[in-house]
Amino acid sequence: MLPHSEEVEMTNRTLLALFLAVALAVPALAQQTSSSQDQSAPASSSAAATTNGASGKPALQPDTHEGFWGKLNPFARKKYVQRQTQPIRDRVNELDELTASNTKMIKDVDGRAQQGIQLASAKANEADQHAIDAGNRANAAQQTATAATTRLTTVEQVVGNIDQYKAATQTEIRFHPGQTVLSKKAKDALDEMATPLKGQRGYIVEVQGFSSGKGQTAIQSSQKMADSVVRYLVLNHDIPVYRIYVVGMGNAPVASTTEDGAKAKRVSGGRVEISLLKNDLEQLASGSSTTAPAAAPAQPQQPQQ
Numbered sequence: 226m227l228p229h230s231e232e233v234e235m236t237n238r239t240l241l242a243l244f245l246a247v248a249l250a251v252p253a254l255a256q257q258t259s260s261s262q263d264q265s266a267p268a269s270s271s272a273a274a275t276t277n278g279a280s281g282k283p284a285l286q287p288d289t290h291e292g293f294w295g296k297l298n299p300f301a302r303k304k305y306v307q308r309q310t311q312p313i314r315d316r317v318n319e320l321d322e323l324t325a326s327n328t329k330m331i332k333d334v335d336g337r338a339q340q341g342i343q344l345a346s347a348k349a350n351e352a353d354q355h356a357i358d359a360g361n362r363a364n365a366a367q368q369t370a371t372a373a374t375t376r377l378t379t380v381e382q383v384v385g386n387i388d389q390y391k392a393a394t395q396t397e398i399r400f401h402p403g404q405t406v407l408s409k410k411a412k413d414a415l416d417e418m419a420t421p422l423k424g425q426r427g428y429i430v431e432v433q434g435f436s437s438g439k440g441q442t443a444i445q446s447s448q449k450m451a452d453s454v455v456r457y458l459v460l461n462h463d464i465p466v467y468r469i470y471v472v473g474m475g476n477a478p479v480a481s482t483t484e485d486g487a488k489a490k491r492v493s494g495g496r497v498e499i500s501l502l503k504n505d506l507e508q509l510a511s512g513s514s515t516t517a518p519a520a521a522p523a524q525p526q527q528p529q530q
Contacts, residue, residue, distance in 0.1 A: 390502035400495035448473030
């Protein structure tokens, strides 16, 4: 029989051995469980490994190896922790660099876009200014064309009315048979008609002489009376000769019929009819449209005494 002290020591050692065996068996069982879980899902781990992150590299995978102490190692050192976190730091740095690069690219694109917008705005403003200038030039050209059209219309009217004369006034001077000298009353009548013509344009004076008698003698007598009237107008009123048309009518009647339908009678003695004709050339040239006054009825003069 062993002493009592030895039996107690044997019992303690046995219990300590059992405790150590249990302590060593628990991590081994955990390691086997973790290995079986890792083997049951290889496909999911490989699929996750092939997934690329934002940096273009495969995503980081958690460490599934628990080791002897499981997920938490109570005796982990600083180097071990650094070794475990180094991939994370590297990936964070890569993400920072990628973010900075993307930010720089975005700023560059934005700067080029702003520059393009400013250039397009400047081009649009320049095009608007050119359009305004073109519109102003078009308006000026339109005004010039309108003024030219107005002037051309005026010129056409003037040219069209050059040879269109209208009777303005008529004066009649009578002579006794065989007389060709102008009397005081005849000169006053010619003065009244010719004085307003000074400085005017666009008119002609028609002088027709009539005389009683027959044949060539009557024609010559009527020509002499008409010549006396023309001579007075040229010498006393400076009327150009090219504006005066003279004709000796002899004993021709004034008209074939009178106002009441009866035949016109030949008058005795001599007479001269002076007609002032105008074509409104001066009024049209100055741009004013005036209507020529109606022909005044001829006022017969009393035969010269």
